[in-house]
Amino acid sequence: MGTLGRIPVRQLVALMVGAAALIALATGAWMWTQAADYKVLYSNLSDRDGGAIIAALNQMSIPYKFSEGGSAILVPSGQVHDARLRIASQGLPKGSVVGFELVDNQKFGTTQFQEQVNYQRGLEGELAKSIQSLSAVQSARVHLAIPKPSVFVRDQQAPSASVLVTLHPAKTLTREQVTGILNLVASSVPDLTPKNVSVLSQNGDLLSANGAGADAGGLDATQLSYALQVEQSTNQRIIDILEPIVGRGNARVQVSADINFSRVEAVAETFKPNQDPKVASVRQQQSTQSTTLGAGAGVAGVPGALTNQPPPGGTAALDPAKATTAAQAPGTGPSSNRKDETVAYEVDKTIQHTRSPVGNIKRMSAAVVINHRKVTDEAGTVTMTALKPEELEQLNALVREAMGFNKDRGDSLNIVNTPFNVTEQEAVPEVPFWRSADTIATAKDVGRYALLIALIGYLYFGQLKPLLNKAMIPAPMPMEDFAFERERERIAADKTESGELLTDARRIAREDPKVVASVVKAWVTPNG
Numbered sequence: 001m002g003t004l005g006r007i008p009v010r011q012l013v014a015l016m017v018g019a020a021a022l023i024a025l026a027t028g029a030w031m032w033t034q035a036a037d038y039k040v041l042y043s044n045l046s047d048r049d050g051g052a053i054i055a056a057l058n059q060m061s062i063p064y065k066f067s068e069g070g071s072a073i074l075v076p077s078g079q080v081h082d083a084r085l086r087i088a089s090q091g092l093p094k095g096s097v098v099g100f101e102l103v104d105n106q107k108f109g110t111t112q113f114q115e116q117v118n119y120q121r122g123l124e125g126e127l128a129k130s131i132q133s134l135s136a137v138q139s140a141r142v143h144l145a146i147p148k149p150s151v152f153v154r155d156q157q158a159p160s161a162s163v164l165v166t167l168h169p170a171k172t173l174t175r176e177q178v179t180g181i182l183n184l185v186a187s188s189v190p191d192l193t194p195k196n197v198s199v200l201s202q203n204g205d206l207l208s209a210n211g212a213g214a215d216a217g218g219l220d221a222t223q224l225s226y227a228l229q230v231e232q233s234t235n236q237r238i239i240d241i242l243e244p245i246v247g248r249g250n251a252r253v254q255v256s257a258d259i260n261f262s263r264v265e266a267v268a269e270t271f272k273p274n275q276d277p278k279v280a281s282v283r284q285q286q287s288t289q290s291t292t293l294g295a296g297a298g299v300a301g302v303p304g305a306l307t308n309q310p311p312p313g314g315t316a317a318l319d320p321a322k323a324t325t326a327a328q329a330p331g332t333g334p335s336s337n338r339k340d341e342t343v344a345y346e347v348d349k350t351i352q353h354t355r356s357p358v359g360n361i362k363r364m365s366a367a368v369v370i371n372h373r374k375v376t377d378e379a380g381t382v383t384m385t386a387l388k389p390e391e392l393e394q395l396n397a398l399v400r401e402a403m404g405f406n407k408d409r410g411d412s413l414n415i416v417n418t419p420f421n422v423t424e425q426e427a428v429p430e431v432p433f434w435r436s437a438d439t440i441a442t443a444k445d446v447g448r449y450a451l452l453i454a455l456i457g458y459l460y461f462g463q464l465k466p467l468l469n470k471a472m473i474p475a476p477m478p479m480e481d482f483a484f485e486r487e488r489e490r491i492a493a494d495k496t497e498s499g500e501l502l503t504d505a506r507r508i509a510r511e512d513p514k515v516v517a518s519v520v521k522a523w524v525t526p527n528g
Helices: 002-006 009-033 047-059 077-088 112-132 175-188 221-246 320-328 389-403 437-472 479-511 513-524
Strands: 038-043 065-067 072-076 137-145 160-167 197-201 251-260 265-271 282-292 336-345 349-355 360-370 373-376 382-385 412-417
Touching (some): 038 065, 112 137, 112 160, 221 389, 360 389, 389 412
Antiparallel strands (some): 251 360, 265 349, 282 336
């Protein structure tokens, strides 16, 4: 307290101001380093959902701010997931897309037309919600064109649908995803086929343009993707088998595949030569037999009374055997027998129904360029030498096996051994570590804390400590003040010395009074 009392008022004020500034700057720097990193909580919200979410954040005491012109709400990165879960428990955001909740609270007296409209709106909303669940889709709208049913067949119309999707930045829908959207919408509406569904992006691109496929005569992107996949996979197989031999980066491969995407169906019916009837199978057999008697064997003559008379009585024959034969064969005219037999054997027939697979390889060609071999002699000189013919032949055989070479379909392979150009051989330089995203983020954090430490050090050692040192040194006194101070110190010293002598005399007087009496006697005797 005595030290502060000797500090001049001006220096004391400067010291207090410097200390306050140091504390304020240190506190601000610490708050700046500890400032939360804000991330997007929700974006592209409707006004109603945005207001409800802001009210919920205020109720939960979560700080927030706006970005992108107010279209996005940002909260501290450490509270994003917690805020989303807590807001979702309140049913937010409700979104502008409504589904079948439209039919939850039907009013009494709703007409059939209103019910149909609400059902269609609900179905469109549910389909839009399902499509928005895709990671690449930001929002979606579905329009259904469902005609009224008719009892007349000629008046019946097929339903159709249109889907408008808004994609996230730098996101696209794959062919499989577009096909999935087509089938999702088509399966949700009765009598709706995928070919009657159109998918449109926010840029006006018809994503389902190839939905009809090759049947419509257009170019199918799926076929082009398949051909590219076949070429790339074959190319990679060849590189994988060459690089262990010639070294990494010493082989260049290009593969071209001719893919047959035509659909061919054929039916063949083949008949073989007839087999031996003894081993052949009988399919049908028909036999007919007829007998015709002669003219004198039956009754003949002109119809009339004489004809109807009984035959005359017979005469006894001398030979009984002849008599019996005569009785049995009254007529002696000629007779004929006829027998027809038809036999149909099974025909050896073969019916073959053939459907050619789509996407088979018609022809494949490959071009391979191999760099000269690098040879280093004892002196360290590097030279490039060509491969030997037998080595090229071995590489040729390996590439043939890797690509699935087929001579019958006309495949071709050409391998060339030539030195590469230096510029082509140079690899693409990698990104330096000091330019990587992780390094930059770490440097920012380190620089932030280093700046805080440097600022505090400057304020303390450069400003506050000199003020403290200056305040601790007393100011020089004027000459008059200095002389007065010296005289005051001398008087104090004399007083201190006199007091000590008086104390000693009193002590001697108490301990040895004779000595004191002798001293006093000597003081009062003139000639002592």
